[in-house]
Amino acid sequence: MTAEPVHEVVLTVNGVARAVRVPARRLLSDVLRHDLRLTGTHVGCEHGVCGACTVVVDGEPVRSCLTFAVMVDGAEVTTVEGLAGPDGDLSPVQQAFRECHGLQCGFCTPGFLLLTRDLLARDPDPSDDEIAEALGGNLCRCTGYVNIVRSVRRAAELAGEGP
Amino acid sequence: MTTQWFGERVERREDERLVRGAGRFLDDAGHDALAAAFVRSPYAHARITGIDVSEALDVEGLVGVYTWDDLPGRLADPLPLLIPHPDLTHPRTQYALARGEVNHVGEAVAMVVAVDRYVAEDAADRVVVDYEPLPAVVGLDAARAGDRLAHEDVPGNVAAVTTQELGDAAAAIAGAPHVLELDLAMERSLSSPLEGRGVHARWDDEDGRLRLRTSTQTSTGVRAAVANILGLPDVAVDVITPDVGGGFGTKVVHPYPEEVLVPWAARLLGREVKWVEDRYEHFVSATHERGQQHHVRVGFDGDGTILGLEVDFWHDTGAYTPYGIVLPIITATQLPGPYRHRNYRVTFTSLYTNTVTVTPYRGAGRPQGCFVMERTMDRIAEALGLGRDEVRARNLIGPDEFPYDFHMTFQDGRPLIYDSGDYPELLAQLRELVGWDGFAAEQAAARASGRRLGIGLACYVEGTGVGPYEGAHVHVETNGRVMVATGLTSQGQGHETVFAQIVADELGVDVVDVYVTTGDTRRFPYAVGTYASRAAVMSGNAVALAARAVRAKAVRIAAEALEAAPDDLEIAAGVVHVRGTPSRGIPLSQVAVLSNPLRYSFSKEAQAAGVYATPGDPDVAPVPDDDEPGLEARDYYSPVRSTFASGMHAAVVEVDPELGTVAIRRYAVVHDCGPLINPMIVEGQIHGGVAQGVAGALLERVAYDEAGNLANASFMDFLMPYLSEVPTPEIAHTETPSPLNPLGIKGAGEAGVIPVSACLAAAIEDAVGVRMDRMPISPPELWAALAEREAGR
Numbered sequence: 024m025t026a027e028p029v030h031e032v033v034l035t036v037n038g039v040a041r042a043v044r045v046p047a048r049r050l051l052s053d054v055l056r057h058d059l060r061l062t063g064t065h066v067g068c069e070h071g072v073c074g075a076c077t078v079v080v081d082g083e084p085v086r087s088c089l090t091f092a093v094m095v096d097g098a099e100v101t102t103v104e105g106l107a108g109p110d111g112d113l114s115p116v117q118q119a120f121r122e123c124h125g126l127q128c129g130f131c132t133p134g135f136l137l138l139t140r141d142l143l144a145r146d147p148d149p150s151d152d153e154i155a156e157a158l159g160g161n162l163c164r165c166t167g168y169v170n171i172v173r174s175v176r177r178a179a180e181l182a183g184e185g186p
Numbered sequence: 187m188t189t190q191w192f193g194e195r196v197e198r199r200e201d202e203r204l205v206r207g208a209g210r211f212l213d214d215a216g217h218d219a220l221a222a223a224f225v226r227s228p229y230a231h232a233r234i235t236g237i238d239v240s241e242a243l244d245v246e247g248l249v250g251v252y253t254w255d256d257l258p259g260r261l262a263d264p265l266p267l268l269i270p271h272p273d274l275t276h277p278r279t280q281y282a283l284a285r286g287e288v289n290h291v292g293e294a295v296a297m298v299v300a301v302d303r304y305v306a307e308d309a310a311d312r313v314v315v316d317y318e319p320l321p322a323v324v325g326l327d328a329a330r331a332g333d334r335l336a337h338e339d340v341p342g343n344v345a346a347v348t349t350q351e352l353g354d355a356a357a358a359i360a361g362a363p364h365v366l367e368l369d370l371a372m373e374r375s376l377s378s379p380l381e382g383r384g385v386h387a388r389w390d391d392e393d394g395r396l397r398l399r400t401s402t403q404t405s406t407g408v409r410a411a412v413a414n415i416l417g418l419p420d421v422a423v424d425v426i427t428p429d430v431g432g433g434f435g436t437k438v439v440h441p442y443p444e445e446v447l448v449p450w451a452a453r454l455l456g457r458e459v460k461w462v463e464d465r466y467e468h469f470v471s472a473t474h475e476r477g478q479q480h481h482v483r484v485g486f487d488g489d490g491t492i493l494g495l496e497v498d499f500w501h502d503t504g505a506y507t508p509y510g511i512v513l514p515i516i517t518a519t520q521l522p523g524p525y526r527h528r529n530y531r532v533t534f535t536s537l538y539t540n541t542v543t544v545t546p547y548r549g550a551g552r553p554q555g556c557f558v559m560e561r562t563m564d565r566i567a568e569a570l571g572l573g574r575d576e577v578r579a580r581n582l583i584g585p586d587e588f589p590y591d592f593h594m595t596f597q598d599g600r601p602l603i604y605d606s607g608d609y610p611e612l613l614a615q616l617r618e619l620v621g622w623d624g625f626a627a628e629q630a631a632a633r634a635s636g637r638r639l640g641i642g643l644a645c646y647v648e649g650t651g652v653g654p655y656e657g658a659h660v661h662v663e664t665n666g667r668v669m670v671a672t673g674l675t676s677q678g679q680g681h682e683t684v685f686a687q688i689v690a691d692e693l694g695v696d697v698v699d700v701y702v703t704t705g706d707t708r709r710f711p712y713a714v715g716t717y718a719s720r721a722a723v724m725s726g727n728a729v730a731l732a733a734r735a736v737r738a739k740a741v742r743i744a745a746e747a748l749e750a751a752p753d754d755l756e757i758a759a760g761v762v763h764v765r766g767t768p769s770r771g772i773p774l775s776q777v778a779v780l781s782n783p784l785r786y787s788f789s790k791e792a793q794a795a796g797v798y799a800t801p802g803d804p805d806v807a808p809v810p811d812d813d814e815p816g817l818e819a820r821d822y823y824s825p826v827r828s829t830f831a832s833g834m835h836a837a838v839v840e841v842d843p844e845l846g847t848v849a850i851r852r853y854a855v856v857h858d859c860g861p862l863i864n865p866m867i868v869e870g871q872i873h874g875g876v877a878q879g880v881a882g883a884l885l886e887r888v889a890y891d892e893a894g895n896l897a898n899a900s901f902m903d904f905l906m907p908y909l910s911e912v913p914t915p916e917i918a919h920t921e922t923p924s925p926l927n928p929l930g931i932k933g934a935g936e937a938g939v940i941p942v943s944a945c946l947a948a949a950i951e952d953a954v955g956v957r958m959d960r961m962p963i964s965p966p967e968l969w970a971a972l973a974e975r976e977a978g979r
Contacts, residue, residue, distance in 0.1 A: 026246050026247070046304070048304065049304070056213070057217045060217060061207070062207070062210075062211070062213075062214035062215075063206070063207015063208065063209075064207070065211065065380075065381070065431070066213070067380045067381065067431075067465070068465040068900070068901045069464055069465060070465065070900055070901065070902065072900070072901035072902055073380060073901055075380055102207065103205075103206070103207030104206065104208075106205075106207075107206060113202075113205065113206070117205040120201070120205050121197055121198070121201040121202070121205055122197060124197075124198065124866050124867065124869075124870050126201060126204055126205070126678075127432075127678035127679070127680070127870060127874065128379070128380070128381070128429070128430065128431045128432045128677055128678025129200065129201070129204030129209050129429065129431070129678065130211065130379075130380040130381045130431025130432060130678075131380045131431075132204055132205060133207050136205065154909075155909050155910050158909055159909045159910050160908065161908070161909075162380065162901065162906055162908065163380070164378060164380050164432050164434070164874070164878070165380075165432055165678050165870075165874045166870060166873055166874055166877075167873035167874045167875075167876055167877030167912050167915075167938075168873075168877065168908075168909040168912055169873040169912075169914050169915070170870060170873065171909070172909065172914075
């Protein structure tokens with residue numbers, strides 16, 4: 024069995040153009056984490072159920088563990104590392120999760136942060152049902168979700184207050 | 187005014203890095219390391235008749251394939267029996283790689299090392315193992331029958347039988363006016379942290395040192411085991427626990443095979459090697475818990491007072507017993523709950539099965555014990571036509587009865603003596619919080635409109651803060667930073683925050699100036715680990731004691747510099763000053779400089795400690811015999827026995843009889859873990875515990891088929907709850923201090939999960955009148971039970 028052919032993939036990750044040469048089977052999660060060393064995206068199940076690996080690709084949240092990097096050649100990708108402001112200030116979503124104790128071990132957190140950002144971008148004042156709908160596909164084993172929901176509400180408040 | 191950090195809802199120190207994606211979990215480093223993958227058994231019980239690796243050798247990028255035959259020295263021996271016990275007559279532990287026989291699906295048979303994980307798995311797929319299947323023992327019914335053996339040399343599958351007795355239970359029951367017998371069971375589940383296990387090893391050949399990063403709950407435990415098995419000096423092995431993505435018990439087991447094999451390979455190959463568990467591997471090789479069957483005989487009088495209790499139970503220990511019989515001992519000794527018992531006998535049998543090994547999962551035998559005791563209480567109430575709260579109230583230990591001695595031995599080998607609590611107060615709070623008294627009317631009104639509401643409650647006592655000890659080192663650096671190290675590990679509990687709060691109070695500094703490191707043997711080599719709701723109690727008190735020693739030294743040095751009496755000094759905002767005269771003071775950073783006499787100055791501030799800076803007493807050495815340089819101290823906390831936290835839960839549920847579904851309408855928690863260091867964090871622990879409890883009651887079970895295949899080994903099939911499945915508990919706290927430790931605190935990590943199955947079973951039973959004697963209960967099972975009752979009418 025010989026080495027696999029590799030393909031060039033060009034991505035814009037958190038606003039920066041990045042190029043990698045990878046085998047066709049290499050997952051986007053592995054490219055982000057191990058080739059680009061953006062380890063904030065976590066891998067919890069590798070079968071698309073837990074959502075810890077969620078990143079935003081061309082404006083849509085996707086599970087990077089179910090996405091081959093070659094499938095998203097040319098895409099714009101946002102990871103948790105791209106959430107803070109250009110000066111390094113925490114975004115309202117990040118601030119809210121810290122303030123409301125919306126994380127414990129922090130492993131599932133990047134997925135929830137990105138889903139929350141996506142939700143608030145679509146709906147700045149979501150109802151509890153809308154929050155459940157938007158975040159209801161990601162798993163957390165520590166928080167019982169209580170403070171995650173509080174964090175989303177608080178993030179909406181903080182975002183509404185403006186910078 | 188002095189700021190008090192203890193008791194405040196301080197935002198967590200951990201979160202800044204975690205919300206930025208800048209945490210450092212196991213797989214966030216070692217990007218260029220070789221990758222290990224494992225060939226695992228597809229059989230529950232089989233002889234290995236041959237292993238052919240030749241096809242794997244053709245895979246480009248393969249570095250090595252290893253089987254048991256390749257393992258040298260002690261690495262070829264069975265892994266350690268971590269917790270031996272005299273009653274564990276037939277202990278069995280696994281080999282790092284299977285030696286001629288496999289005893290559960292998922293047992294490691296061969297290790298493959300390759301350039302990356304993709305290639306390692308390609309090669310692992312090409313390792314051909316020939317198996318001769320043997321009869322498998324799956325589930326407690328099969329284990330108890332004993333006609334098949336999980337290990338051929340263990341008669342009846344019995345690992346251990348243990349009895350403990352207080353008074354004379356059989357005689358008390360024989361003389362009791364009322365006697366009931368119950369059979370109660372709980373099924374298997376698992377911790378299932380979002381991050382699986384993982385190991386990353388680097389051997390430094392020039393220094394002759396091993397650096398091992400592992401996602402564990404006990405770095406010192408791993409270090410001792412790895413050094414011993416690989417034949418390395420302890421001081422040549424550093425074990426570092428990175429950020430850990432949840433543990434919940436399963437990561438306290440050590441060494442897992444991978445924790446010795448990966449460092450061995452790293453040293454052998456002279457390359458970094460890393461293994462990261464995938465989710466399937468977690469289901470079939472990280473430990474499980476909870477499977478137990480219980481038979482209860484209880485004798486009681488006409489007002490519900492328990493006169494005698496006998497419990498026989500059978501514990502499924504899985505394929506091996508590395509953790510001994512700690513779990514069934516916990517069930518046996520925590521089962522009595524908050525109740526006064528005069529006559530109690532408990533006997534358990536720990537049984538082998540050909541399934542994944544069983545070790546503690548959050549709650550650790552207590553959810554089962556609580557289920558048994560609380561279901562028994564409900565049945566007594568039913569038998570006598572009394573209120574369920576009333577029967578409990580009559581049996582509660584009173585606040586004036588502490589210390590309450592059960593004359594039994596707890597899981598730590600120390601006496602089972604409750605130290606403090608106020609159980610009647612908890613019950614009063616719970617009734618208020620859930621609206622117990624008004625519920626009957628609510629239930630009747632709902633019933634009139636066709637809705638089935640029910641209410642249940644459950645009480646528990648939890649032994650927390652088990653010994654033997656933890657220690658801490660506190661060091662004020664010359665830059666004013668307070669560096670704290672304690673050896674136990676963190677998996678999301680917020681230790682960096684709560685230990686900083688404690689130290690900040692003791693030293694009179696701002697919490698942001700305190701930096702806590704956990705689980706790094708380079709910083710603190712003596713420790714036990716994080717389990718049994720012990721971290722806050724053990725390391726919390728250790729950091730307090732070490733900080734007090736630092737404070738005393740700071741005051742002594744400052745008193746000399748300020749020419750003041752030590753008793754007149756206090757520390758606030760990081761400055762040691764004369765009480766009432768804040769201007770006459772000296773910052774701790776400068777005290778740190780003065781604590782360390784210097785020949786070589788390193789900064790302008792440090793010149794104050796130079797040999798010509800202060801004349802000093804010519805007859806006293808710069809560092810006297812009874813002193814040490816540096817503003818630092820190390821101390822240990824070791825309790826005589828555990829401290830006992832307590833709590834009660836109540837739930838209102840609605841059952842849809844058409845669907846068999848259970849909706850939780852209200853969930854109330856009253857909780858007493860002594861003084862709260864950080865209420866925000868304690869509440870977070872309760873939220874998470876309740877969620878895991880609800881999962882264990884209504885959703886999660888490990889489903890083995892008869893052949894021992896794990897049929898739901900993925901998040902697709904093992905039903906972990908999402909946001910929509912868990913309630914938002916209402917929480918009230920009572921704070922009864924423990925007399926056993928300087929801070930008066932008790933553990934809080936596991937409390938939330940313990941009574942949930944008992945509580946929900948009671949509520950469901952109240953709603954629909956069907957016996958709930960086995961948990962979890964799924965919608966199809968509940969629907970079937972309701973249908974069966976209808977058919978029987």
